[in-house]
Amino acid sequence: MQLFLHLLTLLLFVGNLAQAETRTVEFIFYTEKIRINFNTDILQVVKPSIEGKSIKNHYLSLQRTTHQSLLTDLKLQREAFALNDWLYAELVRGAVDQILSGRTNAEKNLLIWFCLSESGFDTRVTFRDQRVFVCVFTKDEIYEAPLIEDRGRTFVNLSAIAQIKADEEGVFLLDFAAKPNGRAFSFHLGTFPGIKPLLEKKTLNFRFKEQQFPLEVNFDRNWVRIMERHPLIDEREYLKAPMSEVLRSSLLPQLTELIKGRSSTEALELITAFTRSCFKYKEDKEFFGRSKPMIPDEVLHYPYSDCEDRSALYYALVKELLGWPMLIIGFPDHLTIAVSIPDFDGDAIEYQGRKYYFCDPTGPANSHEIGRLPEEFIGQEYEILGQFN
Numbered sequence: 001m002q003l004f005l006h007l008l009t010l011l012l013f014v015g016n017l018a019q020a021e022t023r024t025v026e027f028i029f030y031t032e033k034i035r036i037n038f039n040t041d042i043l044q045v046v047k048p049s050i051e052g053k054s055i056k057n058h059y060l061s062l063q064r065t066t067h068q069s070l071l072t073d074l075k076l077q078r079e080a081f082a083l084n085d086w087l088y089a090e091l092v093r094g095a096v097d098q099i100l101s102g103r104t105n106a107e108k109n110l111l112i113w114f115c116l117s118e119s120g121f122d123t124r125v126t127f128r129d130q131r132v133f134v135c136v137f138t139k140d141e142i143y144e145a146p147l148i149e150d151r152g153r154t155f156v157n158l159s160a161i162a163q164i165k166a167d168e169e170g171v172f173l174l175d176f177a178a179k180p181n182g183r184a185f186s187f188h189l190g191t192f193p194g195i196k197p198l199l200e201k202k203t204l205n206f207r208f209k210e211q212q213f214p215l216e217v218n219f220d221r222n223w224v225r226i227m228e229r230h231p232l233i234d235e236r237e238y239l240k241a242p243m244s245e246v247l248r249s250s251l252l253p254q255l256t257e258l259i260k261g262r263s264s265t266e267a268l269e270l271i272t273a274f275t276r277s278c279f280k281y282k283e284d285k286e287f288f289g290r291s292k293p294m295i296p297d298e299v300l301h302y303p304y305s306d307c308e309d310r311s312a313l314y315y316a317l318v319k320e321l322l323g324w325p326m327l328i329i330g331f332p333d334h335l336t337i338a339v340s341i342p343d344f345d346g347d348a349i350e351y352q353g354r355k356y357y358f359c360d361p362t363g364p365a366n367s368h369e370i371g372r373l374p375e376e377f378i379g380q381e382y383e384i385l386g387q388f389n
Contacts, residue, residue, distance in 0.1 A: 020044075020066055025098035029091060030222050031196040034077055036095045038070040043099075047107045050127050055110070056176045062114045070095070071118055082194045085121075085186045086230060089136075089158060092116060106132040109159050113178075122182030124148065124155050126171035133159040133171060136185035143232040144291070148173060151180070161231045187233050189241040189295060197246045198222045202300045206277035207366055208270050213258060215278075217251050219300040220244035227298055232291060235335070236386045239312045239328055241295040243320070252320055259321065264342055265370070267322065268359065273368035275314045275361040279305045307335045307362045314361035315388070325389040327356045331382050336360045339370075346371020351384060 020041035027034055045061045048054035074095060078088045092115045093108075100108050109132040110125075117123045122137035126148060135148055135155035146157035150173060198221040205214045223244055243251070255274065259267035282304035284292040294302065294309040296316050311328065314337055318326060325340040327349070338349060338356035348355040348371070357371040364374070 022069060025095060027094045027098050029094050029195070030193075030225060031198050032081065034091070034094065036070065036073045036077070036098075038073075038095075038099055039066040041065045042067060042070070042111070047104060048110075050106060050130050050132060052172070052174055052176075055125060055127065055132070055174055058110055059114055059117075059176070059178060062111070063118075067114075067118070070099075071115065074115065074119070080194070082191065084188065084191060084193070087193055087226065088119070089116060089185075090229075092119075104130075106130055109134050112158075116185075117178035117182065120179065120183055121185050122153065122177070122179055124150055124177065125174040126157065127174065128171045133157050135159075137182065138185045138187065140187045141234040142187065145231045151177070156185075156231065161229065187231060187237070189233075189237050192220075192223070192242065192244055195222060197244065198225075199246060200224075200301065204274075204278040206274050208273040208277075208368055215251070215254050217254075217300060218246050219250070219297045220246040221297075221301065223295060223297040224301045227295060232293070235293055235308060235330075236328065238293040238295055238308065239315050239386065241312065241316075243296045243316050247297050247300065248320070252317075255317065255321060264322070265344060268318070268324075268339065268341060269368040269370055271314065271317050271321065272359055272361065272370050273366075275310045275317070276363055276368075277366050279310065281306060281362065281365070284308075307360075310361040311335045311337055314359075319388055323389070325354060325356070326387065327351060327384050328386040329358070329382050330385045331377050331380050334374075334377060335385075336362070336377075341371070344371060347373045351387075 020039045022037055022039055024035055024037050042062065042065050045058065045065060048058040074092060077091060083091060092112055096108050096111045100111060113123055113125055113134045116134065116136060124135040126133045126135060135157050137153045137155050142156045146160050148155045199218050200221040202217050202219065204217055205212060255271065259270055262270065279299060280303060283306050284290065287304045294305060294312060296313045299305045299309045299313045315326060315328065318324060318339060327338040329336050329338050337359055339359045340354050341357050344357055346357045348357045358373040359370040360374055
């Protein structure tokens, strides 16, 4: 009898596969309209009970569907728009939201888990009550996000980014690794996606040597939107993040014109005056209520920024405009930049046989003096967090 029931279930499942048809979902992904094809037999895999064995069997049932068209389309969109891992996960989420429209969050997260696993990532699932969480293996330093350890690897909970309470409540870990040899998920910010920019304009004004310099600058609002959900990562990643092409093509030509004909020291003084004078200062916790390091385009968008944010913009500007070697310097409560300035004398540190002079991008406000460490940091211990050239 049991063999008969097993064969009957298998025949019914195969019959459903034969009846599957291809459908297309459309959704807006930042500034792009995305079309993804999928086979409807995915819809016939019903929600499991939220317990270990049922969740594992749900994954195996999804494997038996004709899911290849869905994964192929997701991969093609990833390649077309040069998406990093974080944005690929966002793309998967957007597609699943449409495919399983009207279904529970648990069902959606199970399909997201399936898609990320079959895309080659090492994943895990945790669950509690009727909730399901998708976790990915990462080698990156992630903060203020729920993390779990399994088999010597660290997994970050993508379904509960910035929800520390998910850690405090406790969850059950599914004893099943879909792709135990899968690759690590990266949160690096080194590249921009190839999606259409969302232009935003900003009027800036800074003072340099008794003269005012007004600037009209464009930046890409897409990166502000992307970073709204991005987990908090190592602060060095924000400083190494590039400017968007929109910001580069708008700001750099204007600053290049302003430093033309000036000495190398005066050129750096002007860039320093720019980051000190164009933006209002306020610490993250006062404005956002939490730690919020910014990448360059975000500095242009928000009304306030702090030392980490100014350092990210300054680091990008000096690298693009002058190309001089730099160090990222971390004090206990401050982040700053030291620059290797040709034929210069000032407060310096020696590192790997080269002198680097302190050029604080944040203050004193409305000043341009370089080569001086702010008095409040003299004598404090510091750490070299990174370098350019």
